[in-house]
Amino acid sequence: MVEFIPFISSSINDTLASLAYLESEIVLVAGFLLVIIIDLFFSKKLPQMSFGLSMAIVLIVLTQNFTLLNLNPQVLFGGMIVLDHLSVLFKILFCLVSLIFLLFIRFNKSLQEHGKGTGDLYAILLAVHLGMNLMVMSSNLLMLFLSIEMVSLGSYLMVGYISKDSKQSEASLKYVLFGSVASAIMLYGISLLYGFTGSLYLQGPSFIAGLQNLPQLPLVLSLTLVFVGIAFKLSAFPLHFWVPDVYQGAPSPVTAFLSTGPKIAGFAVLIKFLILLQAIGIASNAIFTVLAMIAILSMVLGNFAAIWQNNSKRMLAYSSIGHTGFMFMALFVLPGQGYKALIFYMFIYVIMNMAAFLILDEIEDQTAKQNIDEYSGLGKQLSILMICFVIVLVSLTGLPPTAGFTAKFFVFSTALDAYNSSGSSVILIMIIVAALSTLISLFYYFKIPLNAYLRESTDTEIKASISPKTYLSAFLAFLLLLLIVFPSLIEQFL
Amino acid sequence: MIPLSHFLIIGACLFSIGLYAVLTKKNAIQVLIGIEFMINAAILNFVAFGKYDKINGGGQMFALFAIVLAAAGVAVALAIILNVYKHFKTIDPSKIDNLRN
Secondary structure (H helix, E strand, C coil): CCCHHHHHHHHHHHHHHHHHHHHHHHHHHHHHHHHHHHHHHHHCCCCHHHHHHHHHHHHHHHHHHHHHCCCEEEEEEEHHHEEEHHHHHHHHHHHHHHHHHHHHHHHCHHHHHHHCCCCCHHHHHHHHHHHHHHHEEEEEEEHHHHHHHHHHHHHHHHHHCCCCHHHHHHHHHHHHHHHHHHHHHHHHHHHHHHHHHHCCCCCCCCHHHHCCCCCCHHEEEEEEEEHHHHHHHHHCCCCCCCCCHHHHHHCHHHHHHHCCCHHHHHHHHHHHHHHHHHHHHHCHHHHHHHHHHHHHHHHHHHHHHHHHHHHHHHHHHHHHEEEEEEEECCCCCHHHHHHHHHHHHHHHHHHHHHHHHHHHHHHHHHHCCCCCHHHHCCEEEEEEHHHHHHHHHHHHHHHCHHHHHHHHHHHHHHHHHHHHHCCHHHHHHHHHHHHHHHHHHHHCCCCCHHHHHHHHCCCCCCCCCCHHHHHHHHHHHHHHHHHCCCCHHHHHCC | CHHHHHHHHHHHHEEEEEEHHHHHCCCCHHHHHHHHHHHHHHHHHHHHHCCCCCCCCCCHHHHHHHHHHHHHHHHHHHHHHHHHHHCCCCHHHHHCCCCCC
16 A cells, blocks of 8 residues: 555646546536536426526537647546547537437427426436547546446436336337346456456557457457447447337437437447557458448448338438448548548538437427328428428438538548558448448438328318427528538538 | 456356346346346456456456446336336336337
8 A cells, every 4th residue: 555655646636637628527517416406496486497507508518628629639537538639529519419409308399298397307418418428538448338338327217208108118128128238248348358458448558468469269259249339329230129119219309319429429439449459450451341341231221121111210210220330431541530521420410310300309299290101291281391301301311402412422432542542342342332322211211202292181281380499400401501512610620 | 266267257157147038038127137147247357357457456446336337227227117017017028019110
């Protein structure tokens, strides 16, 4: 014990210096506690106070993150956390997700009308936001596992928050069981990695050296076990089976959140492990082949299964599996280049996916219709909403004149660069599959405008009202049109 | 002294038993017990490996955090299972399949 005494003052100094870079996380923790207290004492008198407070907190966090852009990589808390430009970009993405999610909860009918109130949901969101922030910054396996669990536990609670009918409780049961199994498998993989290397620091020299000296079988086994946990968050091919059920059953705002926030955080963790694999010196061809296989299978499965879906949320769930596969393509970057195409695609993906779920939810609120074949005639009844929906669907397909085209174009050009430099045929197959699956996605996305505009409605006229959600989705659709003209609005930060 | 390999074998057995329970049991609570087996296998590994990591004690630390997280996870899962029972009057995961196209 005595030999540690000289290190105490230096480690305290390190911790105090690190706290300065962690302002946004401190704000989130304070906000989390504040929202709980406010909801406890003022929820009767001022029912929307916790909403306003959480909006303010997320906006503060957003501005704090903007000041951290273009920062040199900072190693904080003795290597527990590394704050660099990429993680700040991810943190800004999470702020965008949280902002839209908060507005979505605020104007969602079923959540607002429920007797439980939404105060706790805002508090859970702030905790999950904190978890996602830590996920993208962590460079230690303990920190990584803690933050992943923080996100998972919060998401389980969100899915089962109201459990008003059997479908919602079923979705939450499936999510919690599959999720716990995935994280238990991941924990076992982490314990093996720790045993092989004697270190928990992902970029530490002893960790890398330990993995370099390892025979192939234990290395592949332990990394596969860890990858199970990450792939669950990504909803990538072998661990996608929970997605349709959970996305269909969960309340729409929560579905919109799950398909964006935790998925993006999962990509940040995946990038950490890819950097680690490159540092170990595994042949990049082997890694690329595995990644390309996952991408191909996710795209094929997601897009083909989406064709047969009639429930609109289930259709978007399968299409989000396809988008995961597509985002894998943006991971094929040459060493030294950043993940610009990936981040740009994610920005657009957040906007269009959130908008799609907002519009679905608004249609459900106004007409109680969930299935695509019931949408007939809606083009006349909910005209503004359906115009926005068409723009969003064009963007999800990846056609001009929407930003979805720009995003897909960047990803394709990144993957083509990777093919030109490596000449690997798997990458070429992946690019071809991506192009074909874009074509296939036309079929299921355009079923919605087909029904809404070209088929006559059989039932009585619906009294359409313009609600805040319509304005919000119109704004998001406008952003999609704006960003194809001015992609530099996002690109300047990358 | 008990050699390290004994701990690892017990850990691997626990993990396999847990995975078997997760895959075969027809009761959500028994599935949860299986998950708990798997987590505890990993915790046992951590503590066993941690004995050789005298400077940092990272393994023991990780084990403590993992125990707390496992407890939190079980609390959430039990609450959700209770909700499911209210709606379905059963907690057999294979019978709970209302969600489909």
